[in-house]
Amino acid sequence: MAGTLRGSARVAVVSGEVLDGDSRALRVAAAARAAGFEVTLIGRGPATAVPDGVAVRRVSVAAVLGTHRLLRPRPGLRWPLAYRSAEACTHRTTLVAAERSLLATRGAELALVHRPLPLRAAARCGYALAWLRHGVRAAWIRVRAAQHRGAVHRRERPDTRLDNFVTELGRLFLGRRAWRRLDPGLLDEEVAYGPVLDSVRPHLIHALGHRSLGVAIRSALRAEASGHRVEVVWDAPPRIPEPTRRATVAADAHERTFAAEADAVVTVGDRLARELRARHGLSATPTVCRNAPPLTDAPRHPEGGVRTACRLADDIPLLVHLGRALPDRGPATVIEALPKLYDLHAAFVVPDADDPYLAELRDRAAQLGVHARLHLLPYVPVEEIPAYLASADIGVLPVHQLPHHQPVLSSRYFEYAHARLPVVVSDVRAMAAATLELGNGEVFRAGDTADFVRAVGAILTNPKRYRKAYEREDVLREWSWQTESVPLLDLYARLLGPRR
Structure with a gap:
């Protein structure tokens, strides 16, 4: 039954983020399209790196109720x-x-x-x-x-x-309805996404994050009232701490309201899957599908990648930090370490170079006299990330010891691995264990600048030793989207099989 439906089944992938920076949404859409589904990607623009054959519906959320x-x-x-x-x-x-x-x-x-x-x-x-x-x-x-x-x-x-x-x-x-009062911005998203999702009339909605989950469940209820069955898959990321108690209670209430209504749950790690099942009383353990890049040959960027963007010669050591520069991700540790690492340069590949926290990092680098060795670079398309990073020497993940960093391997960790970069990671549970087991990098004590300097120095002394870890045939294949998307597509087939 699933095979006969697949060619005509419509899948809507709903993202609450800017589509060009949401690697998870783009990879899910590409996998569903490659499996033969009719895919519509719904999210905020711009959307210039959309997979071939995937329809895009860009939405603009007018912050009326939330502001x-x-x-x-x-x-x-x-x-x-x-x-x-x-x-x-x-x-x-x-x-x-x-x-x-x-x-x-x-x-x-x-x-x-x-x-x-x-x-x-x-x-x-x-x-x-x-x-x-x-x-x-x-x-x-x-x-x-x-x-x-x-x-x-x-x-x-x-x-x-x-x-x-x-x-x-x-x-x-x-109770669970408190989110309407405490975070009315969620209703702004309903006004923006709801009509678009209703017009697509999908057979399956893949909702990324708890904010998209509410939109998906409400759309599914409206569709089923008109006789159109819709399956909802909730893609649950690690819970990031909210800035205030009000935001925390609102997010928790919204998630508890709709989590049990999803037909299936997907997440990015085994430990997180067990936590989600216990937290929401789910009937089955969520499917694990990590956000890893697709496996390709040894990456080589046509324009030289991050090293060329920094205008550095091949013999100058370069470390790279990928993603938003947030305080809990530890970029300050990198800046504080630069005076002790002499000719090492640091490149931060960020989505927004005007972020106020980046201005603080630049000011601190100027105070330390290392501003010439700090480079701020814009994002590149998701499919180009490993090739773009490959010309660096080290990928760093100096995140702090916080609960949402502990249970899963970050998508940035997989990007570094597919770029064949040695990594320096802090001693958070999942990434430290994977690094020590594979031998592809060094682990340091989170927030300890001296230990970070020690870890970077160890890799620069013998980088080939750490790159050798990626030569094992099974490593990158296991950490690839080709492998990780298999259980997701199997889940789609089960949901879209025997339908009422």
């Missing part, structure tokens, strides 16, 4: 004079700036235009009174604008005791 609290903060007792809306604050501050400019122009006119003394004196008095009135009004507006900014800042990061108390009340009285 309402910021645009119209309630002043309350702490900010009683704050403007009631961002528009009112902007209007008033712009008006007072315009008045200041007009008064300055009037002063210049009084100095240039000749008038009889009595008229000049009267004009000067009126001018002084206008400035006095303006000063009082400007001071009042500055006070109200400052209170408005304070209210908005608190709304951006609601982490006070009062905020946490209100969050707990929502969790207590609303």
Whole structure:
């Protein structure tokens, strides 16, 4: 039955991220298309690296409900004079700036235009009174604008005791429905994704992350009400800590609301699969499908890759850090180590070079006198990543000891492996165990700059020893998308087989 349905079965892959940077979504779509399904990839643009034969529906999420609290903060007792809306604050501050400019122009006119003394004196008095009135009004507006900014800042990061108390009340009285109150931005995504997903009318929805899961389940319910059966596969990544208690409770409530409604669950590691089954009381252990690149011959980038982008000769040592530079990923350890590694250069391949945290890293590198050896490079298409990185000497993963880093091998780890790069990883559970077993790199104590320097130095002393680990035939084949996608496609076949 699955074989007869496969040619006509429609699969929708739903991503909440920018499609060009979502390697998981692109690989899932490519695998489903290669298996003969009709695939539609739904996510945020741009989408320039989409696999051949895959239809793309780009969505734009208008942050209306999610930003309402910021645009119209309630002043309350702490900010009683704050403007009631961002528009009112902007209007008033712009008006007072315009008045200041007009008064300055009037002063210049009084100095240039000749008038009889009595008229000049009267004009000067009126001018002084206008400035006095303006000063009082400007001071009042500055006070109200400052209170408005304070209210908005608190709304951006609601982490006070009062905020946490209100969050707990929502969790207590609303239960799993608390996400609607605590994170209305999820409803913005429903407005953007829901109609697009309904128009595709898929037979199977592959939802990446808990935010896409809710959209998928609701679309499936609407479709089934009209007589169209839809299977939902939830692709569950490791839970990343949220910035506030409010966001944590909202994410947990949303996930618990829809996790048990999925027809199947996929994740990226065995330990995480067991945790998900225990957390949500799933009837079966989730299918494991790690986010590994496809296996290719020895990679070689046509434009020279990361080393050429840094304008470095072949004999200059170069380490590379792939992915967003977040504090918990340990890029500061790399910067602090550069003064002790002499001629070593570090390349950060990042999605957004204007990230404020990157500015902090650049400032720190300048303080240490190593800014000339720090290179910030843009992302390349997902299928080119291993070849692009292959000209470096070391791939680094200096992540901190946090729960979401412990149970799984990062997709960046697999990218380094397919680039045949020796790796330096911190002593988080999964990556440290894999590195010590395979011998493809060194492990250091997370956050320990001196130990990081020791690990990098060990690899630079004898890099061939670590690259040899990838010569074993089974290693990269096991860590390849060709292998990892097999259980995913088997899951699709089971779900799309006997259908009601």
